[in-house]
Amino acid sequence: MSTTDDLAFPPLLWGEEVTTDAFDHACQRALLGCDAGLVAYRITASVLQGALVFAPEVPLAQAMSMLPLCGVGFQNALGVMAPPEVAVHLDWDGGIRVNGAACGRFRCMASTSDPAQVPDWLVIGFTLPLIPASDRPGDTPDQTSLYAEGCAEVQPPALLEAWARHTLNWVNRWEDDGSRALHADWRALVQDMGEEVTQNGLSGTFLGVDEEFGMLLRDGETTHLIPLTTILEPAP
Template structure:
């Protein structure tokens, strides 16, 4: 699919084999407008990224990552068979029917949590098909088409991802973070599980108002800010 149809204020740019996340970060550094969507679709992979221009400190602007996760879940929910489930990991991983199928990653500049970033980019990397096994990769890793979604066109999924992400951005803008918090928590993978984050192991107790991870090791709970998941693209 060479062209995609996006909502007003979004502009599509095909990266033709190049990494859309890196392309979006480069375009953002060069001063592109917010709403640029870079993408590359191959037979086995869908990669895309959206450029944002937040007007709030990065700590709060990181809400774009969970919003993009919710947008993906909503998008696939409209296109996939009803039995297909999507769950979201705090660090950005996307799970389809319980197994990892892709990831979201975020970069921003400057990366100081207290500053308003000049730009923020959220990237999507989704495995459509893996030819190592007909039914997936390992019990914990899968591909979209191995999970009964072979009739979902990647281009349609990309368009739906942007539309549903925009819908949630509008809801966040109008109603605040609480609806996003509630929706994401309902889709979260791993709450109450034992996890290791930034070298700390403990129980994943949930998220705070800025989507920091509440981790309870042997002692008082600690908050790991979502900004700790930022990718270094300097």
């Protein structure tokens, strides 16, 4: 297993290897006032976890763009390392898809759930299964793992480093140029756009997203807006 000393994170980011859940650890550190830029991570034979602490300077509704941003950073990182035939897509609510099947997901938590408030901290983290959860993967054809999709050559420590680099690059682009480029890249990766979906108890056609990545869901004559803040996990 790699230690923090072995992993190279870009400037402004630093790593803490944990033996517990990386997302929970990052949230606890954020709650206690750690600086932004902490990357908590856990690498085992069966799972890769990474979580990044942000200190947003914009209201939560805008800061939630960090969820799709981290997802695009992940796709960029894995897309370079995986064989060319491996397709990586993203669910609106943080799910990761590899070759169409669910393969882990992103989670998010913030110091506030008020979309208009600037949060003290925001944590975005992912869990990626490396090997199948059971000996009978045929029982769950809609669930997969990284190595089951032909990515056995992908080294988890290198994937984590690349995710951090690509994510930081996207943060800089987002801060300098706004969200137009992020919207364009994310739209090309999001699963089920134009399809019938169910989200937050509502069913309809997933038309797209608004400026802050809120889901536009058309149900008959009505178009509902589901803010991205609705998928935040409650802070302790």
